[in-house]
Amino acid sequence: MTLNIPPPDILLQLSLNGALGGAMYGVAAVGLSLIFGTMRLIFLAQGAMIILAAYFVRALFYGLGIDPFLSLLIVVPVGLGVGWLVYQGLFRRAAAEEDRNISLLIAVGLMFLIQNLMTVVWGGNTAAVVTSYTASGIEILGVRTSFTRSMGFLIALAGTGLVVLFLRSTLVGKAVRAASEDMEAATLMGISPHRVNAIAFAIGISLAGAAGVAVATTFPFNPFAGFIFSLKALVALALGGIGNVAGALAGGIILGLIEAYVQYFISGGWTNAIAYGVFLAVLMFKPEGLFSRPYKKA
Amino acid sequence: MANRLLEVNNLEVAYGDVGALWGVSIHVDPGTIVAIVGANGAGKTTLLKTISGLLKPKRGEVFLNGVPLAGKAPEAIAGMGIAHVPEGRGLFRQMTVLENLELGAFQPKVRKHFRQSLEKAYTLFPRLKERAGQKAGSLSGGEQQMLAIARATMSDPSLLILDEPSLGLSPIVVQQMFSLIETLHRQGVTILLVEQNIHQALKVADYAFVLKTGELAMQGTGADLIADPEIQKAYMGVLEVQ
Numbered sequence: 001m002t003l004n005i006p007p008p009d010i011l012l013q014l015s016l017n018g019a020l021g022g023a024m025y026g027v028a029a030v031g032l033s034l035i036f037g038t039m040r041l042i043f044l045a046q047g048a049m050i051i052l053a054a055y056f057v058r059a060l061f062y063g064l065g066i067d068p069f070l071s072l073l074i075v076v077p078v079g080l081g082v083g084w085l086v087y088q089g090l091f092r093r094a095a096a097e098e099d100r101n102i103s104l105l106i107a108v109g110l111m112f113l114i115q116n117l118m119t120v121v122w123g124g125n126t127a128a129v130v131t132s133y134t135a136s137g138i139e140i141l142g143v144r145t146s147f148t149r150s151m152g153f154l155i156a157l158a159g160t161g162l163v164v165l166f167l168r169s170t171l172v173g174k175a176v177r178a179a180s181e182d183m184e185a186a187t188l189m190g191i192s193p194h195r196v197n198a199i200a201f202a203i204g205i206s207l208a209g210a211a212g213v214a215v216a217t218t219f220p221f222n223p224f225a226g227f228i229f230s231l232k233a234l235v236a237l238a239l240g241g242i243g244n245v246a247g248a249l250a251g252g253i254i255l256g257l258i259e260a261y262v263q264y265f266i267s268g269g270w271t272n273a274i275a276y277g278v279f280l281a282v283l284m285f286k287p288e289g290l291f292s293r294p295y296k297k298a
Numbered sequence: 299m300a301n302r303l304l305e306v307n308n309l310e311v312a313y314g315d316v317g318a319l320w321g322v323s324i325h326v327d328p329g330t331i332v333a334i335v336g337a338n339g340a341g342k343t344t345l346l347k348t349i350s351g352l353l354k355p356k357r358g359e360v361f362l363n364g365v366p367l368a369g370k371a372p373e374a375i376a377g378m379g380i381a382h383v384p385e386g387r388g389l390f391r392q393m394t395v396l397e398n399l400e401l402g403a404f405q406p407k408v409r410k411h412f413r414q415s416l417e418k419a420y421t422l423f424p425r426l427k428e429r430a431g432q433k434a435g436s437l438s439g440g441e442q443q444m445l446a447i448a449r450a451t452m453s454d455p456s457l458l459i460l461d462e463p464s465l466g467l468s469p470i471v472v473q474q475m476f477s478l479i480e481t482l483h484r485q486g487v488t489i490l491l492v493e494q495n496i497h498q499a500l501k502v503a504d505y506a507f508v509l510k511t512g513e514l515a516m517q518g519t520g521a522d523l524i525a526d527p528e529i530q531k532a533y534m535g536v537l538e539v540q
């Protein structure tokens with residue numbers, strides 16, 4: 001294998017596309033990070049939720065003529081409500097158990113349920129949302145790239161930014177952070193575990209909704225595409241450091257870059273293998289993530 | 299009996315099948331400092347955690363101002379006026395000093411008075427004001443314990459529970475800690491104190507209970523217990539030898 005150094009504009013194009021695509025893993029990982037934070041649960045159904053949202057966006061577009069990006073105004077609040085209900089209906093009881101395996105199994109069950117419901121309702125074939133601007137491009141840093149991908153990136157950035165703002169500057173957000181650090185101590189402050197868990201789920205699933213908009217406008221999708229998304233989000237989560245929300249987005253972007261480079265320099269067939277290899281390497285050698293601060297170890 | 303702030307009757311607590319407390323009864327009157335002393339593993343932390351709702355008793359009952367706490371979640375009990383500083387402090391280490399104090403005033407009832415409570419806490423702990431923007435985990439051990447206590451006072455609790463506040467602190471800081479406890483006491487805070495530092499604890503306590511392997515071994519005023527030859531032999535002597 002010879003490594004040709006490509007010209008700078010190709011390199012830039014590669015990096016841009018990688019970063020834009022990776023931001024979607026990132027926003028999925030932010031949701032995982034929040035839910036893991038308070039519940040210590042890897043919410044494996046996150047990817048299925050994203051695809052469900054994508055189908056919802058598609059239905060709004062073809063059924064009611066609502067522009068996919070405009071449908072954010074519907075999908076995000078619906079996601080908040082669905083997240084709240086999913087917690088109260090499915091996880092509330094299991095959350096009271098010390099053992100998280102039950103919660104994990106519920107998440108897996110939910111994932112399969114959503115996948116199969118989607119197949120029943122929309123069929124197993126690939127679906128897509130094609131708008132007048134789907135094929136259009138814009139120029140960023142002198143490089144041409146897809147308009148919808150760039151919008152997806154903006155959505156990821158805005159979503160993560162809002163979550164960080166919520167966690168840093170509201171008292172309820174601080175309660176969520178406190179609960180993520182030490183649930184028992186948080187309850188001694190009068191913070192209800194069920195409330196912070198439900199908030200984490202609500203925000204996590206509304207982020208899945210936002211990611212669903214990004215996915216629907218960018219890629220063709222099918223009911224079973226979600227699982228890979230969950231796995232990629234998990235890799236992003238590990239890269240960013242479990243419990244570090246902004247790091248999760250950064251982790252997604254890094255993963256997107258890695259995938260883009262591997263695809264170009266090695267081959268498309270290697271992208272997933274190398275992505276999971278990186279995942280294992282990070283967990284083995286830097287389990288606290290790439291951006292952890294030293295006092296965490298104390 | 300009528301105006302007991304806290305009353306614990308015949309408490310029996312187990313971890314799974316392994317019993318930790320057998321028929322323990324204690325009480326705390328308003329405005330007093332009550333100490334619970336005993337050796338490692340005697341069940342002191344277990345008793346405190348049961349009072350604040352973190353553990354559910356197998357048998358027995360806990361009353362706060364005559365209201366039974368049975369079946370109440372710890373966050374609800376915190377809302378009723380019990381502030382528990384757990385063993386190991388339970389600080390949110392990645393959050394700032396100020397954020398920790400804000401969370402101390404999380405309950406809606408006390409949130410309104412946050413500014414006044416913060417002023418009060420800063421007057422009592424000027425160090426925390428200087429460090430307001432610093433991560434709690436970056437404070438020294440003594441400062442962390444001060445922060446944990448300051449955070450607990452932010453809710454203006456009717457009962458402040460302290461589980462081994464002197465643990466891991468240097469002798470000078472331990473002195474500061476005990477004088478702080480006395481200051482809080484003078485301000486009218488009722489304190490339930492668990493300590494390994496038995497001599498110090500009995501000196502500040504109005505009343506004390508001695509736990510021994512999960513059972514109540516003795517009780518009396520702090521002064522009486524300090525003078526008790528059995529206590530001196532069993533606990534204080536050991537400490538001096540160490």
Ligand SMILES: Nc1ncnc2c1ncn2[C@@H]1O[C@H](COP(=O)(O)OP(=O)(O)OP(=O)(O)O)[C@@H](O)[C@H]1O
Binds near residue numbers: 313337338340342345
């Ligand atoms: N989580 C737990 N699971 C099982 N047993 C426990 C648990 N916590 C405490 N115990 C047991 O219960 C008994 C009382 O423990 P507890 O922590 O209440 O003692 P303590 O008086 O606070 O001791 P120390 O002075 O060391 O803090 C001990 O025998 C201990 O081993």
Ligand SMILES: [Mg+2]
Binds near residue numbers: 342343344385461
């Ligand atoms: Mg203890």
